[in-house]
Amino acid sequence: MASQVTGNETDQVLVQERPAPPATKEELLYNACSLAGKTLGQVAHQLGISIPENLQHKKGWQGQLIEKALGGINSTFAGPDFPELGIELKTIPLDHRGLPKESTYICAIELSDIYGQLWETSLVYNKLKQVLWVPVESEQSIPVAKRHIGMPLLWSPNLKQEQLLKTDWEEHMEKISLGRIADITAHMGNILQVRPKAASGKIRRKGSNEEGETKDTLPRGFYLRPSFTSEILTQHFIHPA
DNA sequence: CCGTGATCATCT
DNA sequence: AGATGATCACGG
Numbered sequence: 001m002a003s004q005v006t007g008n009e010t011d012q013v014l015v016q017e018r019p020a021p022p023a024t025k026e027e028l029l030y031n032a033c034s035l036a037g038k039t040l041g042q043v044a045h046q047l048g049i050s051i052p053e054n055l056q057h058k059k060g061w062q063g064q065l066i067e068k069a070l071g072g073i074n075s076t077f078a079g080p081d082f083p084e085l086g087i088e089l090k091t092i093p094l095d096h097r098g099l100p101k102e103s104t105y106i107c108a109i110e111l112s113d114i115y116g117q118l119w120e121t122s123l124v125y126n127k128l129k130q131v132l133w134v135p136v137e138s139e140q141s142i143p144v145a146k147r148h149i150g151m152p153l154l155w156s157p158n159l160k161q162e163q164l165l166k167t168d169w170e171e172h173m174e175k176i177s178l179g180r181i182a183d184i185t186a187h188m189g190n191i192l193q194v195r196p197k198a199a200s201g202k203i204r205r206k207g208s209n210e211e212g213e214t215k216d217t218l219p220r221g222f223y224l225r226p227s228f229t230s231e232i233l234t235q236h237f238i239h240p241a
Numbered sequence: 242c243c244g245t246g247a248t249c250a251t252c253t
Numbered sequence: 254a255g256a257t258g259a260t261c262a263c264g265g
Contacts, residue, residue, distance in 0.1 A: 059261055060246030067246075076244045076264060093248080101248090103256085108244055138248095186257045193257090197244085201259055205243085218258095219243085226256085 018047065019071035025085050025154065031070055032134060032152035040136065041145030043069050051145045063091045066134050066149070078107065080127060087154070088127045092229060093138030094150070100226040100233070101138050108197055109220045111207030114177050119166045122173075124192070124222050128165065130156050133233065153236050161191075161232075168192035172222075181207065181217050191228035197221030 022028035035043060044051050044065055052058040067074065072081040072089050081089040093101040107123045119125055135150030157165060168189040175184055184194045197219050204216035 055248060055261095057261055059248045060263080062248095063246045064263085074245090074264080076246095078244060081245095091247085103247095105245085105247055196258055196260085199243095199260070199262095203242090221244090 019069065021071040021073070021082065022085070025087060028070060028082060028085060028087065028132065029152065029154055032132060035066070035069060035134070035149045036151045038149050039145060040065060040147045040149065043149070044145070054140075054144065061144075062093070062136050062138075062147075063089075066091050066136075078123060080130070086126075086130050088131045089134065090131055091134045091136050092233070094135050096139050098135075098233075100229045103193070103195070103226055104224040104229050105197070106192075106222040106224060109172075109176065109181075109194065109222060111176070111181070111205055111217065111219075114173065117173060117177075119169055122169060124165070124169055128157060130154070133229075135233065153233065155232055155236075161228075164191050164228075169222075176207075179207070179215065181220065184220070186223075189225075191225050193223050193225060194220050195223050 019031065022031060040062060041051055047065070047068055049065060049068070052061055055061055064074075067081060067089055070089065073083070077083070080086055090104055092104060095101045106127055110117075110123070131154075133153045133155055135152075137147040137150070139147075169192055172184060172189060172192070172194050175181060181194075186193045186195045188194065201218060203219060205219050207215055207217050
């Protein structure tokens with residue numbers, strides 16, 4: 001990986017290595033643990049990345065920062081961030097109580113060639129079967145640079161969780177395969193919801209149902225509800241009430 | 242344009 | 254306050 005020189009050279013030239021992709025999950029987890037307790041500002045500075053005042057126009061900034069810090073692939077690849085390890089990286093914004101502030105985006109929903117898809121080979125399952133959660137302090141009152149990174153959690157769904165995910169996914173996919181994606185709202189799904197995922201509400205994309213018909217629809221994505229990600233985190237991190 | 246990284250802005 | 258629907262930036 002390329003190294004780079006940070007801006008200030010008054011004391012010495014600070015050369016920071018862009019971490020190479022980790023070879024093992026132990027290495028990835030170790031690296032993620034070493035970020036815990038640091039601020040986003042510290043990590044950004046080490047990587048020579050400028051820090052935005054707010055995330056209004058930089059919505060994916062934290063996620064991309066942590067991804068770079070851990071040597072994840074930087075692309076539009078529709079699969080886990082660490083393909084060799086089969087691990088997906090997700091930063092998760094926490095409020096002052098330590099609870100998730102937002103839903104968690106999983107992936108775009110295919111609108112073609114969906115007939116006969118199985119849960120076991122779905123993109124949702126492939127992304128969620130092993131996730132490295134990296135909590136980030138995300139109260140808006142805290143300047144972006146001062147927000148702390150928390151202890152990471154390498155998680156895989158347990159049987160109950162996987163069953164819930166599968167059930168939701170199958171219900172959503174059945175509607176979609178019948179050409180009824182427009183009928184799906186974010187109210188549906190116990191833990192996995194379907195919400196718009198586009199640059200704007202005006203975007204339209206061709207889809208097709210099992211009869212080969214096409215229609216224009218607003219692109220959608222799968223998201224995990226905050227109540228579910230909260231459950232994931234609290235399984236492992238006990239915090240006082 | 243599309244999929245990734247997500248959070249924003251508004252309504253209930 | 255919490256959730257839903259809408260939106261922003263970037264790389265390919």
